[in-house]
Amino acid sequence: MKFLRSAILITLILAIALPVTGLASARQDVTIRYALWDNNQLPAYTECANQFMESNPGITVEIEQLGWSDYWSAIQSGFVTGDAPDVFTNHLAKYPEFVALEQLVDIQPLVERDGVPTDIYYPGLADLWVKDGARYGLPKDWDTVGVVYNADMLEAAGIDPAVMDEWTWNPEDGGTFEQVVAQLTLDANGNNGLSPDFDKDNVVQYGFTTDWPTAAGYGQTSFSVFTASTGWTYNNGLWGNEYYYDDPRFAQAIQWIADLWLEKGYAAPYEDMAGLGYFALFQAGKAALTTDGSWMIGSYLGSEFPVGFGRLPIGPEGRKSMFNGLADSIWVGSEHQEEAWQWVKFLASADCQNIVGQSGVVFPAIPEAADLSLQVRADIGVDVSAFTSQAAEEGGTFLFPITDYGGEITVIMQEAMDRIALGEVDAETELKAANEEVNALFE
Amino acid sequence: MTTTQQIVSIQMSKQVRARGGKMLAYLVLLALLFITLFPLWWVLRTALTSPTFVFSHTSSLLPVNPTTQNFERVLGLIDTSDLVGEGVVTSYMSTATLDFWVFLRNSFIVSSAITLGQTVFSSMAAYAFARIKFPLRDTIFFIYLTGLMIPSIVLFIPNFVFIRQLGWIGTYQGIIAPTFLMTPFAVFFMRQFFLGLNKDLEEAAIIDGATRIGLFWRIALPLVKGPILTLAILTFIGSWNEYLWPLLVGRDENVRVLTVALGIFREQTPQGSPDWAGLMAGTAVSIVPAIVIFLFFGRKVVDSIQFSGFK
Amino acid sequence: MVAGQTRGKPKRSVLFKLLNRLADNEAVIGYLFILPSLIGFAIFFAYPALRAVYISFLDWNLLSDAKYVGLDNYQTLVADERFWSSLRVTVLYVVWNIPVQTVLAVFMAVMLERFSTPVSSIMRGIMILPWLMPNVVVALLWMWILDPSIGLMNEFLKLVGIGKQPFIGSPAQAIQSIAAINIWRHAGYTSILIFAGLKTIPKSLYEAASIDGAGDLTQFRKITLPLLRPVLVFVLVTSVIGSFQVFDTVAVTTSGGPAGSTQVIIYYIFQQVFERRIKMGIATAASVVLFAILITVTIVQMRLLRSGESDLADYQ
Secondary structure (H helix, E strand, O other): OHHHHHHHHHHHHHHHHOOOOOOOOOOOOEEEEEEEOOHHHHHHHHHHHHHHHHHOOOEEEEEEEOOHHHHHHHHHHHHHHOOOOOEEEEOOOOHHHHHHOOOEOOOHHHHHHHOOOOOOOOOOOHHHHEEOOEEOOEEEEEEOEEEEEEHHHHHHOOOOHHHHHOOEOOOOOOHHHHHHHHHHOEEOOOOEOOOOOOOOOOEEEEEEEOOOOOOOOOOOOOOHHHHHHHOOOOEOOOOOOOEOOOOHHHHHHHHHHHHHHHHHOOEOOHHHHHOOOHHHHHHOOOEEEEEEEHHHHHHHHOOOOOEEEEOOOEEOOEOOEEEEEEEEEEEOOOOOHHHHHHHHHHHOOHHHHHHHHHHOOOEEOOHHHHHHHHHHHHHOOOOOHHHHHHHHOOOOEEEOOOOOOHHHHHHHHHHHHHHHHOOOOOHHHHHHHHHHHHHHOOO | OOOOOOOOOOOHHHHHHHHHHHHHHHHHHHHHHHHHHHHHHHHHHHHOOOHHHOOOOOOOOOOOOOOOHHHHHHOOOOOHHHHHHHOOOOOOOOOOOOOHHHHHHHHHHHHHHHHHHHHHHHHHHHHHHHHOOOOOHHHHHHHHHHHHOOOHHHHHHHHHHHHHHOOOOOOHHHHHHHHHOOOHHHHHHHHHHHHOOOHHHHHHHHHOOOOHHHHHHHHHHHHOHHHHHHHHHHHHHHHHOOOHHHHHHOOOOOOOOHHHHHHHHOOOOOOOOOOHHHHHHHHHHHHHHHHHHHHHHHHHHHHHOOOOOOO | OOOOOOOOOOOOOHHHHHHHHHHOOHHHHHHHHHHHHHHHHHHHHHHHHHHHHHHOOEEOOOOOOOEEOOOHHHHHHHHOHHHHHHHHHHHHHHHHHHHHHHHHHHHHHHHHHHOOHHHHHHHHHHHHHHHHOOHHHHHHHHHHHOOOOOOHHHHHHHHOOOOOOOHHHOOOOHHHHHHHHHHHHHHHHHHHHHHHHHHOOOHHHHHHHHHOOOOHHHHHHHHHHHHHHHHHHHHHHHHHHHHHOOOHHHHHHOOOOOOOOOOOHHHHHHHHHHOOOOOHHHHHHHHHHHHHHHHHHHHHHHHHHOOOOOOHHHOO
C-alpha cells in the first residue's frame, strides 16, 4: 500500500511539474530531412549524404527510413500537419495526387537557373516527372521487369534457360511460354502439366506464380508483362483522362492468366498468393517461375537454391516491360528550399548515382552508373542483363501510366482483379464495369 | 447475508457428470494453453532461423540452420556493413541495426509515465463517478464513455496538430500527453470496481468524521488495489505496444520507442516481404520486459487483494 | 491539487484546512476529483471529435480551402455501395469476434480462479502473452501460420484429415480468420479483466452456497454471473466498441481484400484519407455515422445489462 500511495504522490508532483522541457538540440546550421523507404539503399544514400555534407558545410542531411506502407501514411500526414520531410523519394503511382494536392515544389525554374542537364538519364525518365511544363523531381533510378526462375527446377524438368531468349506468348494458347510453365508444373504423382494423367487438383509444384493481390490497375510485375505485349495501352497517354480496361485484348489476356490457376492448375491459386504472397511461394520451392521487378534482384539472390533471371516472353507485339523510375521531390512546406534543392541536385548527379550504382542494389538513372550496378552483380557471378537489355531495346518498354486518381483506381481495380482471380466473374464483364467506374472519376 | 437458493437433492449421477465436466474443462484449458503458446514458439523458432532459410522447411518445428545472428542484429551487436561486404545481405534482411538499449529506455520512460498518470487520474475520476454526488455526474460520465467510441483515426490529425503547436513533436511529452490524464477506458474500468465497494465501510467512516479525500485515500483505494494494479499493467503494456501515434510524433531517434523501431523490419519495397527473422527476433526481445513486468506485478495483483472490506 | 497526508499525523497546513472546509461540499470535491481527467478529455477527445463533426459538413482535404457542402458528404456515403458493404463486414466481424471471445475469457478466468495462487499467476502470465505483442506483429505472425500453402495450420489440419483451407485467401473465410486472430490476441487479456472481477467476490458466498448444496454450475449461475456484472458490462461494452473499430489486423493481412470481403469501416475511413486524396469530409462523415452506431449499441447494452449498479454492494 505504501508503494501505491507513494506512486500516486510522485505522479501528482510530476503532473504539477509538467510540462517539462523537451530535448533541446542546438541547431546552428540548416538541417534537411530526407526520407526513403528501401533500407537496402540506406547505406548508399548515407554515403551520398556524407559526401554532400563534406562539400556543403552548414547543411546537415538527416535520413529517415520507414517501411513502404508506413512511409506513405507518414508523408501524407506530414503534408497535413506541416511535418513532412524536406526532400523525399517519390513514386509515379503517388506523385500525381501530390501534384493535385499542390504539395510538390516545381523545380523547373531552379533547373533552368543552375543549368542542370536533364538529358543525362535514360531516355524518358526525366519527362515522367513533368506536367504542363512544371517539373516535380529529378530521376534517381529506374526498373524493368524480368522473369525469375528456380534453376534447380528447370534442370530437373530438362529445360535449358536459353529457351527464355526465344519463348513466345499469346492470349489464345499461351505460346511456348505456357508449354514451359506446364512442363514445370508437377502433381503429387510426379506427372507434369503436359501429361494426360496430370491431376490439376493435386499440384505440388506450380510452374508459375505472380503477384496478383497487389496488381490492381497497374500489374507492374504481373499482368502488364502480358497485356502490354498484345498492343494494349492503359489509357490515352501521359496525364490521360480515359482508361481502356474494357479493351477486349486486355480482358482476354487477363482471363488467360486467371485460367492458369482457375482452369489449368499451372499457377498457384489466388488464395495462395493472398497470404505471404508469390515471393514466399517461390522461396518455399512451390513455384518454378515468376515475373518480378529489378529492385527485387537482391531478395532473390538470398534464396537457398540457385536463381536465374530470364527475358520476358515475346508477345504478339513483342517483348514489353513496364519502365518505371523513382525521383526525389521537394515538399512545398520545406523551410529550406534552396538547401533542399542543392541536395536533390546532388542526388541526381553522377557523384551520388555512382555510389548507388556501386552498391548494386538498384539501377541508377544515369546509364554509366547503372552499368556499374550491372558490373557489381556480374562480379559475383549474377547475370541481370535480362533487366538492362529490356531497357535498352527499341520499343522494349512502356511507361508507368501516369494519371490522376491513382489511389482510387487502385481500390476499384484491385476488387475487380480479385473477383476475376477467384473465378466469381469472367474478366470481360467485370472489367467493363470497373472501367466505367474508373472513367467516372475523371468526369 | 447470502441469497443463494437451496438446492434440495444431489444425485450421484450429477456428481459423476460434474467430474466428467471438470475433466473436460481441464482438457479444454490445456488446449487453450497450447494454442496460446505455440505461435510464441514460432516467433522464437523463426528468430533463431537464418534469414535464408525462412521460407524453406516452413513446417520444421525447430529453427532451421540455427543462428543467433538475428538477435545480434536486433541488439546492435553486429555491424551490418560487414555483412554487406560479405555479400550475405539480401533484401530479406534489413541492414538496419537497432540502437536497442536507447529504444528500450524510451519505451520504458513513455510507458511508465503514461501508466502513472493515467492510472492515478482515472482512478480519482472513477471514484467520483461511483461514489460522490455532484451535478451532471452521470452526464459527464456518459460523455466520457462516448470517448471510447470515437474512431481514433479521427482524433489523430487534430491531436497531432495540437502537439505540434506545443512544439512537442519529437519529445517524450508529445508521445505521452494524449493519454496521460485519462482514457475513457481507464475511468470506466475503475468505476466498475468502485461501484462494487461496500457502502457500509464508508458510512461508518463518515460517522467517524472522515473527509471525502480521506475516504478515497484510506478506505476506497486500499480496497481496489488489485484492480488498480491490473489497470496499471494493462495500461503499461498497452502503451508499450502503441505503434501509430509514437510513429508520427516520435520518429526522432532520441525518443523512438521499440515498436516504431521494429517497423524497420517490415516490408521495404512495394512488393517486398518483411525481414521475418529480424522482425521475430525483435519481437521476442521487445516482449521480454513486458513479461518480466507482468510476472513481477501479476503476482502482486493476486496477493494484494484482501477482503478486509467485507464482513 | 490534493494535499498528501503522511501516515499518522496529518499536516495541518493552510491548504489542508481549506480543503477540509471544501470537503464538506460534495460538488466541489467531485469536480476536484475529475478535474485532471476532464482537462485531458476536453483537449484530446472532445475537441478533436467536435472538430470532426464540423469537418463532416465540409469538402476539405486539410490542405486547400475548405468548402461548406452541408449534408453532401452524408449523401455521398449513403450512395456508396462500398460504405454499406463495409458496415456489413464490420457487423459480421463483431458477430464472429465478441461471443467467442467473451465465452472463452469467462471460461478461462473461472478456471484460473480454481488453481492455487502460484499456478494461477503462471497461467495468467501465459494467457496474457499474446497481448504483450504489438498488434501488427501478431497479424504478421498469423498471416504466416494461416498461409494456405506454406502455413502450419494447414499442415496440422492435414494431419487430422481436414483438407486445405484458404483462410484469409478467400472471401468466405477471410473475416472469420481475422476475428480468430484477434480472439487469440485478446481472449487472455479479457480473461484477466474478468479474473480481477472474480477476485472481488467474497469467498464466503461460495462457501455458504456449498453448504446449501449448490453445485459448480449452480454457483456459477447464481453467484458468479450476477456479481460479475459490473466487470462483464465493462468487458462487453469496451470489446464491442473495440471490435467495431478493428483495423490493424485488416491493414496488415488483407488490406480489405479479397474482393473487399474484409473492408471494415475503419479501413474504409482510412482509405478515404490515405488512398483517396485526403477526403476528410467523407472520412469524418463515416466516423460520425460509426459513432452514432456505437452510441446506440452501447446504450442498448447498458440498458440490457443494467450497468449503473452492482449487486456486490448489496451483499454484506
